[in-house]
Amino acid sequence: MKALQITGMGEYGIVDIPVPAIMDDQVLVKLTLVSTCPRWDIAMLGGKDMFDHSRPPAYPLPPGFPGHEAVGVVEAIGASVQGLKPGDRVAALEHLFPGQGAYAQYLAYRERDLLKLPDSVSDKKAVSSELLKCVVFGLDQFEEVKGRSMLVAGLGPAGILAIQVASLWGARVIGIDVSAERVAAVNALGIGEAVLTDSLGDRTFDLGYDCVGAAASVQNVLDRTNEHVVIFGVLRGELTYRDRFWFNGIKLESFKGRPVTERYRRLLLDALTRPDFNTECLQTKQISFANYAEGVETLKQQQAVKICFNPQEAF
Structure with missing residues (x-):
């Protein structure tokens, strides 16, 4: 499969890596839409660590990193997974760390880090569910x-x-x-x-x-x-x-992070399923990963709120 990899300040490429193998409690997701998280993208491509701007990130970054806002379709499940099945649509609420990022065609998740989506919620509306959770x-x-x-x-x-x-x-x-x-x-x-x-x-x-x-x-x-x-x-x-x-x-x-309880899942779905709750407005434009640097510059200049990519087509 293909993934974006940032290799240095202002430098990136498209790499071929194996499709992730999943453990018993994990789910393999075929990603259908991923979104930038502007501060992460601007910092990591721009030569600054996200939390300590006095030093650069540890280049090269893992393939697919720093992508973490994603939606997709369950491709395969581990032996202990009970709440999801192949074909289910899901949004990412967290990602495996350390590990691969979401700027890739497939990604492995723990079952508890995914939100099962109803058909009424589009990919574009759900792709930034991880941010909504936070x-x-x-x-x-x-x-x-x-x-x-x-x-x-x-x-x-x-x-x-x-x-x-x-x-x-x-x-x-x-x-x-x-x-x-x-x-x-x-x-x-x-x-x-x-x-x-x-x-x-x-x-x-x-x-x-x-x-x-x-x-x-x-x-x-x-x-x-x-x-x-x-x-x-x-x-x-x-x-x-x-x-x-x-x-x-x-x-x-x-801000204090915490586990995603069933109460939080209900709150997220309550928001996402409301027709007047607007998350699609975040995705200002959709581009190819070949134009990733230009996209990040657009974010830096505040000419876009977020930028999204379809990993099955954007490579």
């Missing part, structure tokens, strides 16, 4: 969002999902971004209210959800939040926890 995890760190006001900072892929999930759960949400184009795009989609960051005046909110990670963005959210802030983005830089935050008992915490 956004749900972060929002679930708030004790209660129903009836609360929430500020969501950053209208990239995570922010676009966050304002929709929080609204679905009953929060009163405002999304902010420094980009007028992103603000206009969210308002045009009709998925929530968005404004420019510097237009909030002195408004404050019960809850704050930062999807940027840059210290200036997190600080702005923290300064405008009265109860609880969750940092979904990877924090870069230092924050000031002001005296009034301590006196008012304002809670600040980072």
Whole structure:
């Protein structure tokens, strides 16, 4: 089978590798659509480790890496797999690590890391289910969002999902971004209210959800939040926890990963099966892996939200 492999800063190629062998608790999936995760792609092709920009990644990256948002069809199952069968459509919620990435034609998964999809949910709607899972995890760190006001900072892929999930759960949400184009795009989609960051005046909110990670963005959210802030983005830089935050008992915490329980599966499917829950808007364009570098540059210039590929055709 074929896979994309990043071999150095700005360097990549198409390689032939064996179809993954599966263990008893694993499932072989024929991937039908995969999506970029912009910060991963920009960092890894750009010579920076995702979590430590002071050093480069360990090149060459494993074949298919850093692809991890994917949807496909079950090709084969291990002896102990009970909930899936060949022909089932599935979305990835996690991936084997260390191991191969999803920019490939086939990938092995543990059964628990896949979400079985109903026919009503298209590949394009489901391909970023792994990101949706993470956004749900972060929002679930708030004790209660129903009836609360929430500020969501950053209208990239995570922010676009966050304002929709929080609204679905009953929060009163405002999304902010420094980009007028992103603000206009969210308002045009009709998925929530968005404004420019510097237009909030002195408004404050019960809850704050930062999807940027840059210290200036997190600080702005923290300064405008009265109860609880969750940092979904990877924090870069230092924050000031002001005296009034301590006196008012304002809670600040980072994103916390956890296992996908049946409750989380229900929450994901509840969102994905709603006709008005828009995840397809994330996939701005579909291209070939031959144009991967150009696609990553498009993401870097914020001319696309995400880019997707059909691994059965894109090589």
